[in-house]
Amino acid sequence: MILLNPGPVNVSERVRQALLKADICHRESEFTDLLHDIQAKLLKAFVPGAEAEYAAVLITGSGTAAVESALMSSIPHGKRILIINNGVYGERLSGMVGLHRLGVSELKYDWTAKPDPERLRLALRQHPEVHGVAMVHHETTTGLLNPVKDIAEVVDSQNRVFIVDAISGLAGETIDIAGSHMYMVAGTAGKCIQGFPGVSFVLVRKGFLERMRTYPKRSWYLHLTHYVDDQGRGTVPFTPAVQVYYAFNEALDELLEEGVAKRIQRYKKMAALIRTRMAALGIKPVLPPDRQSNSITAFYLPEGISYDTLHDRLKAAGYVIYAGQGNLENKIFRVANMGALTEAQFTGFLDAFEQACKAA
């Protein structure tokens, strides 16, 4: 089955085979080696040249675990977080801080709109109790690329902490984590890095780590400095998904061999292929080109075909597309181009899509 949903993604045979490596105990040196390998590769891939300034913290859990861990571990007593929300995943950030009553009124936008850095600057001046700002890098809801660089500049100039959910962005979009002074960036193995779901990570600025140690613990499993301290000794606090770590390590080798910039270019090219052909078929994208990411496109449903019908016809041909969420449900469909897929496989999908529309 070809997966055109935004994770889990199709992985290469090489990554799949890595699942079959030897059984090991996570309290032995074999696991320490694996952990250190993964950490070094993550830093090389995402903070090249600034590896010494960041720590890569691994967590067994899907992407949400890394996001929640980053967010809830970065708020001192008496301080708050401001969320920029323009989609389902921004909404999730709000839900997390809301649960602990640690938010201030969020900066909310329409799901197709780009956040405005000047509005953030004003809000930060008005709210001295705000310690950090959190935002999604690539809003998977619509495939909208948020202006992380501009927002990072404002957060930095106002001396606040920037926490970024880059789960669906890392390895698919250009992001200058170190240059933009991002304090916390959450990612996952199971999207553009082309590993399996089950392990996620946070890239943390080392200077901030020391400050975080004095912050209250709000979760037993997800308290980030707990992981940092254990990983400093080459271990992890809880039983890790060892086999998934093996596959993650292999996927990072593949990423570094391909090159992060080349991976991003490949995704961009595949997204363009999909968009050009869809345009020729009269299928309209939800976002204008200047807001679109490299790895997912939201399209309005073709006239006269329901999402379920379209989905089922394509699935019968071997392709899984993705539905809209919230108020976009039954209005749009999404096509992700993440994963170890070839141009021929995307062309095969586009042919099948054309047939599925004709069958109407």
Ligand SMILES: *Cc1c(COP(=O)(O)O)cnc(C)c1O
């Ligand atoms: C996929 C995704 C997540 C995490 O989802 P999980 O199902 O927990 O892996 C978080 N944020 C964004 C932007 C995502 O695309």
